[in-house]
Amino acid sequence: MNIEQIYTGCLAQGAYYITSNGEAAIIDPLREIQPYLDRLEKDGVKLKYIFETHFHADFVSGHLDLAKATGADIVFGPTAAPEFDCIVAEDEQIFEIGDVKIKVLHTPGHTMESSTFLLIDKDGKEEAIFSGDTLFLGDVGRPDLAQKAASMTQEELAGHLYDSLMTKIMPLSDDITVYPAHGAGSACGKNMMKETVDTLGNQKKVNYALNQPNKEAFIEAVTDGLLPPPAYFGANVAMNKKGYKNVDEVIKTGLTALSPKEFEAAAEGTGALILDTRNNGEFAQGFIPNSISIGINGDFAPWVGAMIGDVQQPLLLVTDDGMEEEVVIRLSRVGFDNVVGFLKGGFEAWKKEDREIDKVDRITPAEFETRFDVEKSKVFDVRKATEYEAEHVEEAFSRPLASLNDWIKDINPDEHFFMHCAGGYRSMIAASILQSRGYRNFTEIEGGMGKIAETKVPKTDYVCTSKTM
Incomplete structure (x- = not known):
């Protein structure tokens, strides 16, 4: 058996790759699936299951494209109602991958379909939990994101989360490894640790949410200080639940190279927003008027989602040379699929034609x-x-x-x-x-x-x- 955490820092997101005796499972995959396909081929294993801990709000998962490419079954927890074929598991249902088993623990609260996946080794020992947004390191999932879908208040959802943690997670052995879906920097929690793996026993000691004296105190603690969720969250949930464009098509369209003249015409003709992903120092010294600066070397995708919000907004890109595909991929991770193209030759090409520029004081x-x-x-x-x-x-x-x-x-x-x-x-x-x-x-x-x-x-x-x- 092998467990690998595939952590993406710019999203503070953890996906998980599990192999055993020729079979594999992937939990909460990112949207671009080629790295997973390459890894499966390299390891000579067959992907059997794609497990989703819940309908993610902060990124678009790769479950649909990955299932289409491999024939693997998608598995969601109880009460999930996606608009595509998948397995909606029952609480405590067992799935076998090679010599190991994964047991579904329905843990509603962050969302009502949220589930934790318990890994059991070939000897029957409970080894690890993949806790999604139910349990983070140092925190628990925010209980305010599913209010409309669940027709509940955040306090009611927090109450469900408390029950889930106390009845499904806390009774588990202290030596179990906790693999969460997110780490520090994610907007899905408010007090996450910088570490991305821990033991359950340590979380029982240090996690403030697990150390509240009663349900009422827990609800008050986890709902205190919640900031409004980023504007793009609802759209990402819908894409994960209903479906989305193939990521290869999104990348191909986004990599349309435009001359300065074509770029200007596209900006005027499509109503596209010009997104400049260069370093903020370079941007300050000169940029295309009305461009928005969100540098690729930072929390790029979350800030695009937070500040632009509308995933349908057409975008035109100004990037450093050679970074075009990376930018398009990162945008696709948070559902911004409508990239019209990028400025060929970058900002230098714009300057060489003596076109109008702007600066920041x-x-x-x-x-x-x-x-x-x-x-x-x-x-x-x-x-x-x-x-x-x-x-x-x-x-x-x-x-x-x-x-x-x-x-x-x-x-x-x-x-x-x-x-x-x-x-x-x-x-x-x-x-x-x-x-x-x-x-x-x-x-x-x-x-x-x-x-x-x-x-x-x-x-x-x-x-x-x-x-x-």
Whole structure:
């Protein structure tokens, strides 16, 4: 028996590849399936089952294309009602893969079909659980994503989650390995550990949610501080439940190379949004007017989903040379399939034709230090609220990037403000969106709070905001 975690950092997502005696199973696969097919061929094994812990909200799974390519059966937990052929398992149903078994544990709460898969080795020993979004390391799945589908409040879903954990997970042996679907950085939880594998025994000790004194306290703890889910989540659930385009077709269309003239015509003719995926420093120095900056070297796909939201939005890409396919693939992972094409030759090709460009007013932290006046300067901090609470520039305003559409309407266009995040990635996203909507009376700070902290700009005292629930 072999278990391999295939972790994708930009999505903070874990898929799992299990082999035993010539057969294989894959749990929660990503949308691009070729790496799995290559691995199956290399190992000389046949894929028997594709297990889905639930209908994912934060990415599009590869279950449909993988099943079509291999003939494997797709397995969901009880109460699932997808619009395609699959096995909707019963609670405690057993599936055999070679010499091992996988037992379905129905664990509703995050969603009502959510299930945990218990791996039993050839000797009958319970070895591991693949806990999906039911149990994370340091946290549990948020109980607010399935409210419409389940016709329940988040408190009712949290109650189901408590029952699932207490009756199905907590009685299991401490030495069982926990393999969650997500790690730190995912929007599916709020307090995840940076580790991606742990023992159940340690989680029983350190996980705040598993250490609440009763059901009422659990519900209060897991529902406290939940931020609104990213805008694209509902669309991804629908795609995972109803079906989607073949990923190879999506990639082929997205890799349409366009000259600057063709690119401009496409932007005008399709209503496409121009997405610039270069480094934020390069973007600041020059970009196609009205472009949105979301760099590929960061939490790219989740921020595209959060800030653009509509997965049907046509997109035109500006990328670094050779990164076009990687960008299209990452977009497809979160359901953005409508990529019209990319700018052939990148931004340099646009500049060579002397076409119009725009820039962001960016300054260094040292220059910010000379210009900052605690009595007069207005500063917007676009980091998360918890980052702001830990330490911030004195008198700065907390304006989280994820809430930009809420606070943008309160901006006085006649009043200048400085803006920063932790390192420049998020503040450049905000800057590009603001400029695309006509707001230009601001200055963005290169390097963010990480570099501002090295200056003499007055800051609040650092406060640790780690959760200790």
